[in-house]
Amino acid sequence: MKYFIKYSKIGTAIFTVLLLFQSCIIYNFKTYTLDEAVASEKRTKIVSKSGKRFRYKKIIQIDSAYYGLKRKDSVLLIPSEIRKIKLKNNTASLITSLTGISVILFLVIGIATFETSTPDVTFQLPQ
Numbered sequence: 001m002k003y004f005i006k007y008s009k010i011g012t013a014i015f016t017v018l019l020l021f022q023s024c025i026i027y028n029f030k031t032y033t034l035d036e037a038v039a040s041e042k043r044t045k046i047v048s049k050s051g052k053r054f055r056y057k058k059i060i061q062i063d064s065a066y067y068g069l070k071r072k073d074s075v076l077l078i079p080s081e082i083r084k085i086k087l088k089n090n091t092a093s094l095i096t097s098l099t100g101i102s103v104i105l106f107l108v109i110g111i112a113t114f115e116t117s118t119p120d121v122t123f124q125l126p127q
Contacts, residue, residue, distance in 0.1 A: 014104055026093045027086040034066050043088035048081050
């Protein structure tokens with residue numbers, strides 16, 4: 001039972017960290033135009049002139065209007081109220097996710113190896 005409790009806590013921590021790294025999205029530092037965002041069809045982060053941040057799955061253009069697509073709905077974008085448009089950096093996001101996963105796997109393997117390879121040593125004090 002002690003074995004199960006010990007390793008279930010470790011497993012829970014590992015899966016929590018994996019979920020955190022899986023949802024990590026890194027955006028490019030460069031600012032893009034609305035037309036570039038439409039052409040790229042990537043995840044987009046828009047910063048308004050008031051400083052609010054909005055994230056969209058992608059930006060589409062219908063006639064002369066731009067819309068930001070979320071999961072279920074779309075939002076009309078007003079170009080005069082946009083300060084920055086940043087696109088998802090696929091390479092950096094992938095590298096971050098893979099690095100996080102590999103570090104966690106190495107830690108798990110290291111802990112498991114250490115746990116199984118350490119001898120059970122007991123010390124007795126002289127009387």
